Amino acid sequence: MNAAVSAPVRLPDPRSTPDAAAAPATPLTAKDFATDQEVRWCPGCGDYAILKTIQQLMPQLGVPRERLVFVSGIGCAARFPYYMDTYGMHTIHGRAPAFATGVKLANPELDVWLVTGDGDGLSIGGNHLLHLLRRNVDVQVLLFNNEAYGLTKGQYSPTSREGTRTPSTPEGSVDHPVSPLAFALGAGARFIGRGIDTVRPRLAEVVRRAHAHRGASFIEIFQNCPVYNDGAFAAFTARERAPVAQIEVSHGEPLRFGRNAEMGLRLDPRRLRLEVVEPGRDGMTDEDVCIHDETNRVLAQLLVAMESPDLPVATGVVYCDPAPEFVDAVVAQREGVREARGGIADLDALLRSGHTWRV
């Protein structure tokens, strides 16, 4: 990540106490975030790399362990909280965003993370995810996208590409997939990012940024399922293809990629779409390459729509433009009413207000 790019500073949190924010006496390590539970994902699953990335990142965030909460729904990804030695809630299919919202409403000081998958988050739980994002609840959402239902043995998912052959679609799926990031943008998300399970430092950086963002942050993580959908993302994640089939976006930096960054993305102004150009060829110069502006929602829409093989797949922080957070607003409204009505409420007085009579 370019040093010139300053991460948005987390807004001063009026609810956190100096004590709670203080660093522990002995610095924590990744091991402190591992539980004694045997990890039960299949050998070679991308979830292992994501778990390790998060466990290693946690000590760097400076949040006391007891304030960290991992909430999940159902599916392979949703087992995540069992392996994190923090507070955790493995809930029911699709509803993790609603549980997380309730947790934040009751205790805004908790640092809430939500782990979901493509089926959990975008099929059965699509509605809840939509509303968590539009309300802008201060939760980090990690969506592990493997384009398959793993725990139910390999059916196609809402992100599976057309024609995907699975036990439930033996002749190939016929429905059109949803793009998680396009969905999130459409829902009004103010932070969207993307990472790849095995590209760990880069993923960690996106997660760190998501954590720093106050409000709902949404990260799609391409996660390989070696059992039911092996190589689903190989077209742009395979070692030899990655430099030319991916673009790592950074705020304020030119949108360049390629083995020697020889290619760039240019906005075709007549067709209003991104195209790949090579500065120095076909009359193109460095000036033709777009600069990434993570506060630009229109650019974000263009970037998330890029698909392999015609265009490189974008990773990194695609969009970050903070807006007022939901629970802050709820608390401010509640406390405002409380103050306007004279502080601590008296139930006995309330019951005796209005028409009363004595017998």
Place this chain on the structure above:
Amino acid sequence: MAAAQELLKTGRSGEREVLSDVVVRFAGDSGDGMQLTGLQFTDATALHGNDLSTFPDFPAEIRAPAGTLFGVSAFQINFGSDEITTPGDELDVLVAMNPAALRTNLSDLHPGGLLIVDTGAFGAKNLRKAGYERNPLENGEVSAHRRIEVDIPRHVQDAVEGFGLTHKQAVRCKNMWVLGLLMWIYGREREPTLDGLATKFARLPAIRDANIAALNAGHAFGETAELPAETGPYDVPPRTDTQPGLYRNVNGTEAMAFGLLAAGQLAELPITFASYPITPASNLLHALAARKEFGVTTFQAEDEMAAVCAAIGAAWAGGLGVTSSSGPGIALKTEAITYAATVELPLIVINTQRAGPSTGMPTKAEQSDLYQAVFGRAADVPLPVLAAASPAECFGVAVEAARIATRYMTPVIVLSDAYLANASEPWRIPDLADHEPFPPAFRVDPDGFHPYVRDPGTLARPWVRPGTPGLEHRVGGIEKDYDSGNISYDPENHQRMTDVRTAKIDGIAAGIPEQALEAGEAGSRLAVVGWGSTWGAIHQAVRRVRADGLDVAHVHVRNLWPLPRNLGALLRSFGSVLVPELNKGQFLRLLRSEFLIDAAGVSKVAGRPFRVGELEAEIRNHLEGRS
């Protein structure tokens, strides 16, 4: 006076005739303001010192087309000098603001009852909309009743002339004119009502003055017009055997909201109330949203599932999580309720039952979600179920639900219904200090902790506030090991966990009162056994047959699960058991299967409460059949 010429018959007594109790129904178009009129008359009647019971009956449509039969909105009040526990069976007075209101309500007015009709609304168009080929006021259809037939809009227009109102605005005051007339007939104090109108319309001086003028004009009409014989004025003296104290009027929704606020204070927990709009439960959300000064957080979720899940999330975070809905919405919440049961978190689930199935009749009352509450879940998930017996009782039930939920770490289901939610009665205002606080002991000690280590007395697991150092732990829907709380698929462990979850709920019976009798004693010839909102009608019906010397007891069950520990023995002591309920016999089957008793049922699913008379007849029939 011109008004007098509209009357069929003249003659009036100078003194007020004394009556012990009266049933009045205001009926009109949804837009005629009948609910408001009824509520105002209720307040005035409560202040007069009568006991009372009210029953609003309105259509599901918000603004049904004017003049139609399905757009009729009605408000019934029964008030008297003695104990009143139902809105009354037959009407003594029917106010019909249009032909549709007359047609849909006339059969409930007893012969000789007083019919007050707005003749101004009996034009050809309205008659046609109500399906009348000829004017029923002219063809003898109403001749059995005493009548006051008045062109109310004309009187109202005279009264509000000079206030600068449009014709439409002026005519809208006609409900206040009717209120004024009723207040004169029954000798109600006008001042508090006029003060209330002045406050309500403080920012609309012309509307305020017009409403006040209309009310006064209606009152003056009663005072000066020559009313028909035997149409008043009357005196219904205050009830004298009322327990001393400070009283207010309360409906079930208000009482439930007050009860939840009290529960939050007694448990010393902030309330997170998460709900999705549904008739007839939404008013509870509105009531609590207006009370943020109590630290209540209300959350209108995106759907029923999200509402219950947010409430569970709040409970897990250490708050008092509450969700509320009606039958169809509770069905959607069911999976999450089973989750709360297996992770053993406190949760209050309030079901304001309505007539079903599916959309059914959203504004009408039924008790048909008893099976759903007691049994209606995937897997073996017994949960405590409580039912309020009267509007005011919703207060205590809400408090008790919170006490059980936090003490036993379990979801608690509270059954109310569309009748209880909207019906009102006088309520002796409790003092919060009279209730025992029940703050939960949050676990803070890491020594020997795991999330499912149990209190040996209650079998409840510890409640931990996230944020507590050293107690980081995970909960989930997967089966837990009894001894460590970790995931377990061990067969014997699942048996043990299912058994202990059941034993925990069964054990609640030790912490609730034994079943008492409302009337009669153990061993009576017959017990009428009810639950929920049928209390008032059963109470009166049993009272009547007991006054005739029949040996009949009344048992009313508030704890539907687990059942009170002495209930089986008590029921077996009676010669026979009769179970009236507003469903097809759900509690009846529950009692038969639990206690192997040969109980009989009385079923009604008409969207309306039982009438006292019909229950009385059922009791007499039952006794005759058994003799």
